């Protein structure tokens with residue numbers, strides 16, 4: 583019955599830029615100005631931003647009691663500290679950032695697309711963000727690998743070592759994980775589960791209802807779209823609409 587209303591909207595961001603010309607080839611960013619408008623819209627509509635740790639504490643079954651939303655940010659670029667973090671402080675809102683722990687810059691997009699170099703967050707920045715209570719960090723592998731393509735041994739290593747490094751770095755247990763590129767199979771999902779995560783987020787898979795599969799939580803990408811498009815995407819029914827329209831993208835494990 584409650585499902586009629588949809589579920590908590592879960593948004594996916596990557597980079598935050600002062601101006602569009604700071605961006606690279608891959609247009610996965612929002613400008614500071616547009617992001618501020620988005621936060622104002624969320625405030626105006628009465629949304630409360632929470633993290634996955636909050637969701638665990640609130641309890642999955644009680645998630646409809648308030649108007650919650652989860653902002654997630656992939657990869658952990660330095661601009662998250664320079665632009666996202668001050669904005670969250672200004673509006674007292676929260677986000678979950680998924681960190682790649684084994685490298686210091688976007689090696690994976692440089693290798694695949696000849697992207698320009700973007701630095702990832704430094705330890706001191708991560709520490710300050712963690713201490714603010716506004717940011718929760720989650721795992722996103724050591725090297726941003728497409729996990730289904732890896733052997734069992736490498737798959738385990740990418741997720742386990744990343745988790746160990748990050749938990750040591752931030753001094754707390756990680757609650758959620760994001761599959762790089764949204765690439766997930768049952769084999770990948772089982773490793774994430776076995777390593778003790780409570781939730782995992784995807785991109786083009788999952789039904790749009792969190793409790794259908796806590797390890798395949800669908801998200802909607804927010805990048806250069808208009809504010810009208812943003813309003814459409816934060817509707818609690820949007821993720822299930824996406825599932826009904828496109829179904830689940832299939833990924834295959836390497837033989």
Ligand SMILES: [Zn+2]
Nearest residue numbers: 656657762763
């Ligand atoms: Zn990523």
